[in-house]
Amino acid sequence: MSDNLLEVRDAVIRYGAAVAVAGVSLDVKEKEVVALLGANGAGKSSLLKAVSGLIPLNSGTIRYAGEDLARVPGYRRARNGMAHVPEGRRVFSELSVKENLFMGAYGQPRARAEQRLKGIFERFPVLADRRNQAGGSLSGGEQQLLAIGRALMSGPRLLIIDEPSLGLSPIAIDRVYETIRSVHEEGVSLLLVEQNATLAMDVANRVYVLRTGKVALSGDCEGMRSQEKLLRAYLGSPVKEADPED
């Protein structure tokens, strides 16, 4: 049997006529951190959304823990240990910190959710101090921790994180990456999307680089570092094309 926890094969994702992901295959092994890099619009978030069941694949397959996910809805993927920290954090700004965290424990027995909440507050004292404050009143860095905490409330086996460093101060980024490291040490597998290759490659075991919906480069981080020039060429134009309506 394969030791892949997640196996994506020939994934294609279209929005109408536009192809966002054009035949991507990637694996995440048990207890591995895999980084998915790529410039704006490369298809990173689309692929993550298809993995967690937020959008469908047009073709290709996704297997998780040996199961073909084609007919498995997102809530069942979550119940089977997949948790997704979305790009832009998506904290519920009107809800309190505590209520936000409980959203991540949806469907769990109360006692287990309370136990996990305790663990999250120990991990993030800053959230414990602000437990009754509205999510929207937190700083960007605190909101990122809240979004990660919310995902951890499900006790994930595979944690999917989309651009956790985006828009954060260096100190907040350090805190986020320290968390990612410790979650990995606790045995969780991670699929991490980043535009900051240096950050991601510091924590990842393997890397895939997406370019316009295709895997342009992949390999272990060691080997990838020696291809820095190539890597930079693929990631070096992180500016989105001008919106015609602007």
Ligand SMILES: Nc1ncnc2c1ncn2[C@@H]1O[C@H](COP(=O)(O)OP(=O)(O)OP(=O)(O)O)[C@@H](O)[C@H]1O
């Ligand atoms: N809901 C949508 N409807 C139409 N097109 C979309 C939609 N979401 C994404 N796209 C398009 O699909 C392509 C890939 O987008 P995606 O968000 O997956 O890229 P990304 O690599 O995550 O980019 P970024 O780094 O900017 O977050 C882009 O061309 C984008 O405009």
Ligand SMILES: [Mg+2]
């Ligand atoms: Mg994205």
